[in-house]
Amino acid sequence: MCSSPRSIQRPPLSDSRPLHIVASSSLWADAWRRYCQHKLAVASLALLMLMTLACVAGVIGVTLRTHFGFGWPYGYEEQNVELGAQMSSAAHWLGTDLLGRDLLTRLLVGGFVSLTVGMLATGMVVLIGVTYGMVAGYMGGRVDRFLMRVVDILNALPFTIFIILLMVVLDNPLKSLLLKLNLANSQPFIKLCLLFLAIGAFEWLNMARVVRARTIELKSLAFVEAARALGRRPRQILWHHLLPNLAGIIVIYATLSIPAVILLESFISFLGLGVQPPLTSWGDLINQGASNMELYPWLLIYPSLFFSLTLFALNFVGDGLRDALDPRTDKGP
Amino acid sequence: MHPVLRRALVRLFEIIPVLWVVVTLTFLMVRWAPGGPFDTERALTPEAKKHNDAYYGLDKPLFVQYEKYLSNFLHGDLGTLYRHPDWSVNELLAQKAPVSAELGLWATLVALVIGLGTGVIAASRPRSKRDYGTMAVAMIAICLPSFVLGPILLLVFGLKLQMVNVMGWNTVGDRVLPSLVLGLYYAAYIARLTRGSMLEVRAQDFIRTARAKGNGSVRILLVHMLRNALGPIIAYLAPTVAGLVTGSFVVESIFQIPGIGRMFVEAALNHEDQLLLGVTVLFSAILLFCNWLGDVLITALNPKAAIE
Numbered sequence: 238m239c240s241s242p243r244s245i246q247r248p249p250l251s252d253s254r255p256l257h258i259v260a261s262s263s264l265w266a267d268a269w270r271r272y273c274q275h276k277l278a279v280a281s282l283a284l285l286m287l288m289t290l291a292c293v294a295g296v297i298g299v300t301l302r303t304h305f306g307f308g309w310p311y312g313y314e315e316q317n318v319e320l321g322a323q324m325s326s327a328a329h330w331l332g333t334d335l336l337g338r339d340l341l342t343r344l345l346v347g348g349f350v351s352l353t354v355g356m357l358a359t360g361m362v363v364l365i366g367v368t369y370g371m372v373a374g375y376m377g378g379r380v381d382r383f384l385m386r387v388v389d390i391l392n393a394l395p396f397t398i399f400i401i402l403l404m405v406v407l408d409n410p411l412k413s414l415l416l417k418l419n420l421a422n423s424q425p426f427i428k429l430c431l432l433f434l435a436i437g438a439f440e441w442l443n444m445a446r447v448v449r450a451r452t453i454e455l456k457s458l459a460f461v462e463a464a465r466a467l468g469r470r471p472r473q474i475l476w477h478h479l480l481p482n483l484a485g486i487i488v489i490y491a492t493l494s495i496p497a498v499i500l501l502e503s504f505i506s507f508l509g510l511g512v513q514p515p516l517t518s519w520g521d522l523i524n525q526g527a528s529n530m531e532l533y534p535w536l537l538i539y540p541s542l543f544f545s546l547t548l549f550a551l552n553f554v555g556d557g558l559r560d561a562l563d564p565r566t567d568k569g570p
Numbered sequence: 571m572h573p574v575l576r577r578a579l580v581r582l583f584e585i586i587p588v589l590w591v592v593v594t595l596t597f598l599m600v601r602w603a604p605g606g607p608f609d610t611e612r613a614l615t616p617e618a619k620k621h622n623d624a625y626y627g628l629d630k631p632l633f634v635q636y637e638k639y640l641s642n643f644l645h646g647d648l649g650t651l652y653r654h655p656d657w658s659v660n661e662l663l664a665q666k667a668p669v670s671a672e673l674g675l676w677a678t679l680v681a682l683v684i685g686l687g688t689g690v691i692a693a694s695r696p697r698s699k700r701d702y703g704t705m706a707v708a709m710i711a712i713c714l715p716s717f718v719l720g721p722i723l724l725l726v727f728g729l730k731l732q733m734v735n736v737m738g739w740n741t742v743g744d745r746v747l748p749s750l751v752l753g754l755y756y757a758a759y760i761a762r763l764t765r766g767s768m769l770e771v772r773a774q775d776f777i778r779t780a781r782a783k784g785n786g787s788v789r790i791l792l793v794h795m796l797r798n799a800l801g802p803i804i805a806y807l808a809p810t811v812a813g814l815v816t817g818s819f820v821v822e823s824i825f826q827i828p829g830i831g832r833m834f835v836e837a838a839l840n841h842e843d844q845l846l847l848g849v850t851v852l853f854s855a856i857l858l859f860c861n862w863l864g865d866v867l868i869t870a871l872n873p874k875a876a877i878e
Contacts (some may be wrong), residue, residue, distance in 0.1 A: 527721035549713040
């Protein structure tokens with residue numbers, strides 16, 4: 238996968254010396270090569286893929302078990318109260334919690350929830366932030382000033398509080414709506430959607446700012462001028478000419494916003510305001526571990542380990558991508 | 571008028587409309603949502619509910635309620651709790667705010683001293699073992715958020731070694747762990763920021779001139795480099811201090827500290843809307859003020875920015 242640029246030996250031309258021509262490589266191939274020089278970033282990427290695969294496999298296994306009765310040996314909400322909290326054993330690799338639920342299963346399902354919220358909220362961040370930033374940057378003038386004023390005002394708000402406020406305020410109407418629609422069972426999932434909507438609604442500000450700044454830089458370049466002279470409409474210019482050139486920083490900031498979102502989700506779930514039982518997430522598991530840590534320390538230690546390792550890996554992948562895709566920025570180790 | 575002073579005044583007046591937007595937005599969010607504060611109370615008879623709604627003015631049109639809230643707000647009155655009518659939001663805030671503020675100031679101190687210190691140490695010899703080592707530690711601290719670090723430190727130092735009390739806010743010893751847990755994350759961030767902006771300054775000509783004039787390396791590091799690298803650090807610090815001083819939800823929950831943060835979480839869990847509104851407005855006001863202060867400091871350090 239990781240290789241230096243290929244050098245092709247061409248047959249000698251008129252002059253008899255062999256000529257080394259470096260094969261052209263695309264932006265992404267170049268970036269990938271630079272990324273691979275960053276050992277820690279490569280290891281982090283591997284760890285992250287492993288974690289994601291494990292979580293997805295766990296969720297698939299649990300789903301198979303609830304619907305068809307085979308697959309994973311434990312369900313994430315199956316209680317075994319007589320068993321209670323046990324240290325790790327051959328049957329339960331990471332032990333069980335107070336209600337006798339298998340901790341590894343809960344960690345994988347919780348991880349799936351945390352990662353999904355991270356991905357979905359980041360998707361929303363990209364969608365809103367990129368559109369907003371590109372429109373503001375490309376239109377310029379009064380539109381730009383107004384749009385950026387809005388960003389400034391939103392940025393001056395304590396948005397953790399607003400997210401919590403949003404979750405509290407929308408809780409009751411959501412409950413009554415679900416009761417009316419006979420969907421009371423899906424309530425934990427709806428709450429989850431609410432969580433990622435609320436987070437996504439406030440996290441896009443940074444993305445919008447960065448995209449706007451780069452759009453302003455790009456739009457004064459000759460190729461955009463040429464496209465405009467050729468009569469392309471603004472939407473085509475934004476979509477075909479600017480977006481591909483913005484892809485690098487979009488990827489960087491999206492990757493950096495995933496850990497931020499996961500942190501926020503865990504933070505809110507830790508406070509008991511996020512995902513609702515029996516569904517769980519890493520923040521929720523750490524919270525439960527913290528309240529029982531005196532007698533059952535593993536209930537705190539394993540979730541903390543899973544969470545911190547993932548956060549660590551995500552941050553390093555983000556840093557590595559920034560170095561690889563945007564060589565101009567100052568490289569922090 | 572001096573441009574720095576003028577900019578400071580202009581920015582100060584800009585806070586007013588933003589604060590108005592905040593009050594309006596939070597008010598609408600809380601009141602517009604179907605279901606008033608007494609809807610979850612099963613035991614309430616329709617008559618009692620009607621009485622309650624009338625007492626708190628909830629039967630009036632939204633605009634009248636808004637006008638009343640705004641006028642009360644301008645008189646410095648944030649209202650009373652619905653469930654406990656003899657408690658006013660002002661009293662509760664006055665009681666809890668000093669605790670959060672003290673915790674926040676200690677945590678700010680931790681963040682500043684450790685953060686600036688390690689940042690300068692790392693930047694003093696870039697790309698050395700010292701640099702990479704300190705930055706790796708900073709990265710680890712960033713990946714250990716307060717709700718991971720807090721319980722683990724509490725488990726080790728409180729329960730196993732029994733060096734500190736597990737909860738409470740009475741002795742000096744009770745201040746140590748919460749301040750550390752709250753401040754360490756920000757210290758790590760400030761360390762990275764300090765290092766980054768100092769390395770940016772390092773490459774500039776005036777540093778070379780200062781060195782050529784025979785200044786010692788410590789003097790160059792602290793006087794020439796750090797002073798000119800302070801801009802981004804202050805810009806980061808302003809909202810951070812606001813967040814720290816107005817209470818950390820997680821740390822106050824873990825260590826059972828009677829501050830605003832814990833109160834806010836409890837209010838959120840109990841749907842105590844009036845309190846939520848009050849705390850949100852207070853937090854926003856403090857945040858806006860800190861941002862203003864940071865802006866003034868940055869322009870004072872670099873007056874060129876005020877003229878633009």
